[in-house]
Amino acid sequence: MFELPKENITPDVFREKCPARYLLNRVSGKWSILIIDILDDRNLRNGELMRLVEGISQKMLTQTLRELESIKLITRHDMQIIPPHVEYELTSLGKSLREKICAMDRWIEENMLEIISNNKNFSVKIAE
Amino acid sequence: MFELPKENITPDVFREKCPARYLLNRVSGKWSILIIDILDDRNLRNGELMRLVEGISQKMLTQTLRELESIKLITRHDMQIIPPHVEYELTSLGKSLREKICAMDRWIEENMLEIISNNKNFSVKIAE
DNA sequence: GCCAACGGTTACCAAAAGGTGCGTACTATC
DNA sequence: GATAGTACGCACCTTTTGGTAACCGTTGGC
Numbered sequence: 001m002f003e004l005p006k007e008n009i010t011p012d013v014f015r016e017k018c019p020a021r022y023l024l025n026r027v028s029g030k031w032s033i034l035i036i037d038i039l040d041d042r043n044l045r046n047g048e049l050m051r052l053v054e055g056i057s058q059k060m061l062t063q064t065l066r067e068l069e070s071i072k073l074i075t076r077h078d079m080q081i082i083p084p085h086v087e088y089e090l091t092s093l094g095k096s097l098r099e100k101i102c103a104m105d106r107w108i109e110e111n112m113l114e115i116i117s118n119n120k121n122f123s124v125k126i127a128e
Numbered sequence: 129m130f131e132l133p134k135e136n137i138t139p140d141v142f143r144e145k146c147p148a149r150y151l152l153n154r155v156s157g158k159w160s161i162l163i164i165d166i167l168d169d170r171n172l173r174n175g176e177l178m179r180l181v182e183g184i185s186q187k188m189l190t191q192t193l194r195e196l197e198s199i200k201l202i203t204r205h206d207m208q209i210i211p212p213h214v215e216y217e218l219t220s221l222g223k224s225l226r227e228k229i230c231a232m233d234r235w236i237e238e239n240m241l242e243i244i245s246n247n248k249n250f251s252v253k254i255a256e
Numbered sequence: 257g258c259c260a261a262c263g264g265t266t267a268c269c270a271a272a273a274g275g276t277g278c279g280t281a282c283t284a285t286c
Numbered sequence: 287g288a289t290a291g292t293a294c295g296c297a298c299c300t301t302t303t304g305g306t307a308a309c310c311g312t313t314g315g316c
Binding site for chain 2: 291293294295296303
């Protein structure tokens with residue numbers, strides 16, 4: 001629950017109490033970025049997300065999905081059958097944000113080798 | 129210190145042990161995004177950054193700057209004078225990444241009102 | 257009959273992130 | 287002489303984040 005200030009709702013991520021800052025912190029979480037990225041035009045199910053996003057736990061997956069749903073970036077489709085079948089889908093807002101997130105993720109992948117080569121923080125040197 | 133796997137260094141943020149995942153986690157930290165965003169073409173000093181990035185503590189600022197320096201996104205220029213004068217600057221790699229990060233930040237600012245309006249998670253409703 | 261799979265929830269605990277206050281050394285201003 | 291500004295480092299403590307294991311109810315396969 002985020003308390004909106006009564007004055008000053010000019011969007012600005014640099015202002016501590018601005019909702020934009022709050023949203024940035026939600027979106028830029030460790031798992032949020034990966035989930036938004038992997039949810040492209042297809043819908044994905046809980047189990048599929050678990051397998052595609054390596055390292056995520058069931059707890060964090062559920063928690064992140066609920067959070068993204070609450071800020072209207074994804075929709076949860078519960079088929080109401082037994083055994084359960086639930087699909088997650090990006091909203092149009094989510095798809096729009098996904099473009100920006102993907103641009104960042106692809107940049108990191110493309111520039112990964114340049115960053116880690118000759119870098120003392122990475123222990124095994126990459127072959128030239 | 130990140131242990132590089134000997135095999136499989138294909139860049140992929142969805143793979144747990146891929147350096148790309150590690151880099152994504154560094155870059156998408158709570159404060160990293162804001163610091164990269166605010167450092168545009170100008171150089172900024174410690175005190176200026178403290179004032180511009182609302183809510184950051186001295187400890188986190190220093191820590192984040194050191195981290196960004198270690199992955200070659202910023203450069204630290206120590207003028208070696210008393211009283212101290214130190215400037216931080218984006219590397220060309222950092223400037224390139226900044227474009228992607230800014231796109232995300234501006235998107236959040238532009239869509240902030242749409243997200244928070246009629247949202248039960250935000251307690252004071254925004255006037256229409 | 258037993259187990260896996262579905263999509264979770266809950267409780268408990270460990271690890272990581274982050275805040276606070278103090279100290280450093282020097283200069284310039286009042 | 288006291289205070290503020292410069293740019294930090296360090297120790298201590300709290301808060302947040304995240305992992306693990308157990309559990310739920312149902313169905314389908316062996």
